[in-house]
Amino acid sequence: MKSMNGLERIKTALKLQEADRVPHFERVATSVREAILPGASEEDFIEHMDLDGIRFVDRTHSWDYEIFDESKHIKKDQWGGLVRYTTEDNPVPMDPAIKSEKDLDAYVPPDPDAPHRYEYLQRLVKRFKGERAIMVGLTDIFALGRENFLGDIGYFRAMVKNPDLIERVNEIILDYQLRYAKNCIELGADVLWINGDWAMTEKPMVSRQFTEKFLAPPLKKLVDFAHERGIPCVKHTDGNIWPIYDVILDTGIDGLHPIDPMAGMDIGEAKEKFGDRVCLCGNVSCAFSLVSGTVEEVKQETKEVIRKAGKGGGFICMSSNSIHSGVNPKNYVAMVEAIREYGSYPLALD
Amino acid sequence: MVSFEAITKAVTSGDGNLAYELTKSALDADVSPNDILDKGLIPGLQEVGDQFESGDFFLPELIVAGDAVSKALELLDPILGKEGAATKGKFLIGTVKGDIHDLGKNIVIMMLKGNGWKVTDLGVDISPDEFCTAVAEGDYDVLGLSSLLTMTMPNAAQTIEALKAKGLRDKIKVMVGGAPTKAEWAQKIGADAHAKDGPSAARVAAELIANA
Numbered sequence: 001m002k003s004m005n006g007l008e009r010i011k012t013a014l015k016l017q018e019a020d021r022v023p024h025f026e027r028v029a030t031s032v033r034e035a036i037l038p039g040a041s042e043e044d045f046i047e048h049m050d051l052d053g054i055r056f057v058d059r060t061h062s063w064d065y066e067i068f069d070e071s072k073h074i075k076k077d078q079w080g081g082l083v084r085y086t087t088e089d090n091p092v093p094m095d096p097a098i099k100s101e102k103d104l105d106a107y108v109p110p111d112p113d114a115p116h117r118y119e120y121l122q123r124l125v126k127r128f129k130g131e132r133a134i135m136v137g138l139t140d141i142f143a144l145g146r147e148n149f150l151g152d153i154g155y156f157r158a159m160v161k162n163p164d165l166i167e168r169v170n171e172i173i174l175d176y177q178l179r180y181a182k183n184c185i186e187l188g189a190d191v192l193w194i195n196g197d198w199a200m201t202e203k204p205m206v207s208r209q210f211t212e213k214f215l216a217p218p219l220k221k222l223v224d225f226a227h228e229r230g231i232p233c234v235k236h237t238d239g240n241i242w243p244i245y246d247v248i249l250d251t252g253i254d255g256l257h258p259i260d261p262m263a264g265m266d267i268g269e270a271k272e273k274f275g276d277r278v279c280l281c282g283n284v285s286c287a288f289s290l291v292s293g294t295v296e297e298v299k300q301e302t303k304e305v306i307r308k309a310g311k312g313g314g315f316i317c318m319s320s321n322s323i324h325s326g327v328n329p330k331n332y333v334a335m336v337e338a339i340r341e342y343g344s345y346p347l348a349l350d
Numbered sequence: 351m352v353s354f355e356a357i358t359k360a361v362t363s364g365d366g367n368l369a370y371e372l373t374k375s376a377l378d379a380d381v382s383p384n385d386i387l388d389k390g391l392i393p394g395l396q397e398v399g400d401q402f403e404s405g406d407f408f409l410p411e412l413i414v415a416g417d418a419v420s421k422a423l424e425l426l427d428p429i430l431g432k433e434g435a436a437t438k439g440k441f442l443i444g445t446v447k448g449d450i451h452d453l454g455k456n457i458v459i460m461m462l463k464g465n466g467w468k469v470t471d472l473g474v475d476i477s478p479d480e481f482c483t484a485v486a487e488g489d490y491d492v493l494g495l496s497s498l499l500t501m502t503m504p505n506a507a508q509t510i511e512a513l514k515a516k517g518l519r520d521k522i523k524v525m526v527g528g529a530p531t532k533a534e535w536a537q538k539i540g541a542d543a544h545a546k547d548g549p550s551a552a553r554v555a556a557e558l559i560a561n562a
Contacts, residue, residue: 084450084475092450094474152453156410157417160364201529202547206408243405262530287530326499 001345006052006132007190010316014191014232014254014279018313022306022343024336025053025133025316028323035329043127049336052316053133054124055193058180059090062117064110078110081148096151101165109172112179118187125188135191135234136184138177141218143196145169159210166214174218178225185229192226192233193257194219198248199239201263211244220251227252234281238321239263245270249277257281258320259309262288268308271315279314284335286319290327295334302338307349317343352376354389357422361394362401364414366421369394373422383426387466391419395464399549409457412548416460423463437468439491439559442484442522444472446505451498454528457548458494465552478505478512485518491562492555495541497528506531507539514540523558527551 001020004012009023025046033045046054064078073085080097098104124134139148146155149169158165181192198204198215206215223233234255235248240263248256256274259265259282267283282305284290289301302317309315317339323332342349352375360369369391376386398415401407430437441462445455452474462469472484485493493513495506506526513519519540526536527545536544543558545551 094450094452152409153413153456156413159410160414200547203405204408206410210408210410 005130006050007130009052010133010191011232013313013316014234016276016279016312016314018345021345022310022339022347023052023316024318024339024343025051025055025135026319026323026332027055027057028332029325029327031325032323032327032329032332036333043124046128046132051132051336053135053191054128055135055137056120056124057090057137057193057195058139059137061120062180064114065091077148079144079148080107081151083148093147093151096147096149096154098149098169099151099154101162104165104168107172109176112176113183117180118183121184121187121189129188133190134188135193136181136189137193137195138181138222140194140196140198140235140237141170141173141177141222142198142215144173144177149173156206159206159214163214170214170218174221177222181222181225182229185226185231189231191255192222192231193236194222194233194253195236197239198237198244199241199260199263201239201260203240204244205239208244208247211247216247216251219248219253223252234279240265245274249274253278255279255281255316257316258318259283261285261320266308267305271309271311275309275312275314279316280309281316281318282309283320284317286321286324286327290319290323290331290335292328293331295330298331298334299338299341302335303342303349306339306342306347310343310345310347310349313345352379352381354385354393357386357390358394358397361391361415361418361422362397364411364418366414366418369418369422370425373425377425377429383429386422387426387430391422392465395419395461395549395552399461399552402547402549412457413460416457416464419464420460438466438556439468440489441467441469441492441494441555442472442481442488442490443469443494443496444476444481444484445474445496445498446502446509447475447477448505449497449499449502450474452496454498454548455494455496458496458527458545458551461548461552462555465556467552467555478509481509482512482516482518485513485522486516490522491559492523492525494545494551494555495524495526497526497531499530503528503530503535506541510540523562525551525554525558 004020009019012019013023065075068074068076077083082095083091084094226233232254235253236257238260256278259267259270261283289298357372459469497503523542525543526541533544543554545554
């Protein structure tokens with residue numbers, strides 16, 4: 001088979017076909033990157049590891065923040081809520097923007113067209129366009145509404161007691177996200193990567209009925225919008241999504257990440273049940289093997305994941321969430337080496 | 351005549367106004383506040399917890415049920431306080447160092463309060479020393495350590511070690527929980543119990559006290 005570049009590999013997998021080899025990319029925590037290639041920028045690291053794509057998230061590379069309490073590492077995000085910075089690269093929501101309907105009546109959303117939001121994307125386009133997949137991470141409408149707008153408790157309460165509030169919040173966020181997505185696509189994004197959990201380890205956060213009513217419709221609108229412009233979408237959600245996976249797939253997404261093994265999601269079973277409908281992205285454990293396993297254990301797990309999910313294509317081999325700061329850098333390198341060793345098509349693993 | 355079953359049903363259906371009105375009517379009819387709690391409100395939360403564990407209820411239903419109990423407790427708390435009624439116990443809780451996720455912790459608190467516990471919430475990102483200070487200064491029955499991230503789980507173990515080092519371990523029962531945690535791990539790090547979610551936390555805490 002003709003050798004492909006990273007962009008071709010990712011796009012081929014998202015079309016549920018076999019590339020020249022199983023594609024791979026990750027979002028890698030700064031500390032892990034530093035341990036592997038000290039002093040390297042994220043972009044240099046991508047080239048050094050020859051990753052097939054680069055993904056960034058709107059929270060860290062596009063949203064505005066202002067300092068709220070410097071000593072406690074607390075900032076106000078662009079939606080009006082408070083977030084706190086920890087040792088991870090992502091800021092974590094701690095106090096929501098909207099506490100009552102009055103707040104929402106007076107709410108002025110941020111401007112998605114502000115040019116500075118796209119500086120990082122433009123840098124990536126200049127360096128990688130046409131060679132590696134440029135994936136723009138958008139925070140899911142449900143996750144953004146829950147974490148940054150109303151807070152978890154406020155959002156779940158409103159789903160039962162005040163569904164109109166949820167609809168209003170969804171509308172505000174969707175309007176922003178569609179405009180943001182449009183700008184990103186016009187600037188050269190290759191894939192939209194929609195972040196935000198819909199499930200916990202044990203089960204989905206909300207019932208199937210609420211998933212269909214509140215979560216799926218705005219996601220479908222985002223996916224349809226991207227598809228009209230020829231751009232595929234990957235949905236990320238941790239947790240056990242067995243009870244709602246069909247609702248998620250019905251939104252038309254092209255890829256599903258990470259098929260959370262800690263939540264009992266077996267990627268072989270996923271391949272069998274819906275591998276013909278969506279590209280599977282996952283699921284080498286970043287809760288266990290990548291953190292505390294041996295290099296050999298990581299290689300074996302990676303090989304096993306490829307064996308279960310790689311056949312026929314439609315598979316991107318990744319960790320089960322991200323290469324977070326707790327991952328052993330040697331284990332991440334071992335995972336990448338194993339993908340290269342065992343992931344050439346046609347696979348010879350059975 | 352107010353029926354406890356009606357109060358229970360108001361909780362399971364998440365109807366805070368009804369739970370409040372029925373509680374008020376019961377108090378007006380001289381029903382003991384402890385009976386309203388033990389025979390009306392707590393069975394409601396237990397039923398919701400059971401349905402959560404069996405997969406019929408999810409987070410929204412759990413939260414509005416907790417709200418309904420909170421609404422009724424607005425009436426009961428001042429009376430129970432005055433009468434010096436016994437609570438189920440005193441619970442100290444916090445999310446371990448490095449972890450500021452608090453959804454799971456907040457649900458645990460809601461379920462504990464609804465089940466008659468007095469809860470002190472230390473908040474998020476709490477160091478072993480801060481937990482030790484609170485344990486030393488307070489008179490708590492159970493300490494709950496919450497951890498959502500694999501990478502912060504070791505900080506739960508460090509907190510237990512710090513309690514031992516300061517001679518405080520025997521003063522309190524320790525429960526751990528959070529999405530990535532397992533019962534085997536809880537046992538390994540020397541915790542007394544593990545709870546996988548909010549409803550089970552209330553049940554496990556009660557068992558810990560009963561077996562103390």
